[in-house]
Amino acid sequence: MPIKLIVLDLDGTLLKNRWKVHPKNLVAIQKTQDKGIKVIIATGRAPSSTIDIAKACLIHEQTGHIICYNGGNIIDITKENKMDILYEKSLSTEQIQAIIKFANDNNLAIWGYSTDNKTGLINRSSLRVKIMENFNHLPSKQIDETTTEGMYKILLFCKKKKQVNPILEKLNDIKDLELATSSHSVIEINPLGVNKATAVQFLCKKWGIKADEVLACGDGMNDYKLIQWVKYGIAMKNGHPNLKLAAYDVTTKNTCGGVAKAIDKYVFPISEFD
Structure with a gap:
């Protein structure tokens, strides 16, 4: 065809x-x-x-x-x-809070794409956050594990390539996530499906x-x-x-x-x- x-x-x-x-x-x-x-x-x-x-x-x-x-x-x-x-389709509040807690527990930075399509949501300031701000033309806002902000997708930044597979395994404990890697040390998280x-x-x-x-x-x-x-x-x-x-x-x-x-x-x- x-x-x-x-x-x-x-x-x-x-x-x-x-x-x-x-x-x-x-x-x-x-x-x-x-x-x-x-x-x-x-x-x-x-x-x-x-x-x-x-x-x-x-x-x-x-x-x-x-x-x-x-x-x-x-x-x-x-x-x-x-x-x-x-x-x-966005991540649920429970999923978002669990991912932020997971990132904090594992000393990892995140970038979340807000459902307002105007903001990057972060758990800490870092060089990668500054890069993401410039890359997406979006300002960032710091949030914690109690946030109710909506997010379409979350990026989780591993410090080394060898961390990616162990982190992916651990993330399977959080239900109904779609997990993928887009670079050597970045994990992309969406709702399942x-x-x-x-x-x-x-x-x-x-x-x-x-x-x-x-x-x-x-x-x-x-x-x-x-x-x-x-x-x-x-x-x-x-x-x-x-x-x-x-x-x-x-x-x-x-x-x-x-x-x-x-x-x-x-x-x-x-x-x-x-």
């Missing part, structure tokens, strides 16, 4: 650095949309650091949808200066698109279920080893325009990019 939808992760995939879409990827996306093929972004990021990138790719004028917080928000961005949230695969399935049902009509590109383990679900699940060469094992194919690095190469291979004949 022909591909009708392309789903793209941002960091380590579509972007060549934190903010810039690789020029080859931009050309490929625009050609794809000109052919009537839908393109969406599916990221762990907040809307505040995603929408401008989507607009740079003209996604707001074409498909007009983005997936943020690994599926915690599905957003229609076709309207000027307005976000229509089509789907949202919230992931990029279920978010894309929501949109596919809305648009009448089947799994074997979808191409998806990603690099991290928060892309794993999505890469498994679609027919054309493409891992980046710079991606996690386990993701590459699960992928339909492996493309080149994000810094070399790997998304464009995947689109070239599976959507268009080579001649269209000459």
Whole structure:
């Protein structure tokens, strides 16, 4: 079947650095949309650091949808200066309080994405908090284990890579969490069932698109279920080893325009990019 939808992760995939879409990827996306093929972004990021990138790719004028917080928000961005949230699911107060207590007990910093979409919620000040503020264009607010603030997703920062697996094991004591890693020492926490695969399935049902009509590109383990679900699940060469094992194919690095190469291979004949 022909591909009708392309789903793209941002960091380590579509972007060549934190903010810039690789020029080859931009050309490929625009050609794809000109052919009537839908393109969406599916990221762990907040809307505040995603929408401008989507607009740079003209996604707001074409498909007009983005997936943020690994599926915690599905957003229609076709309207000027307005976000229509089509789907949202946040962590429960009990889960949030348990995660903060867990972080404090294990001497770990957190960054929580508030359900107001305007604030980062933290348990302590740190260099990583400052980085997250700049990265997301969001101010932070310190909270404790008694907080009732709502959160779509929490990042838990391990100090060393070797801490990740033991911390993941311990987190299983907190019920109904969706756990993934997006970098060597960051654990992403969502409510159970919230992931990029279920978010894309929501949109596919809305648009009448089947799994074997979808191409998806990603690099991290928060892309794993999505890469498994679609027919054309493409891992980046710079991606996690386990993701590459699960992928339909492996493309080149994000810094070399790997998304464009995947689109070239599976959507268009080579001649269209000459």
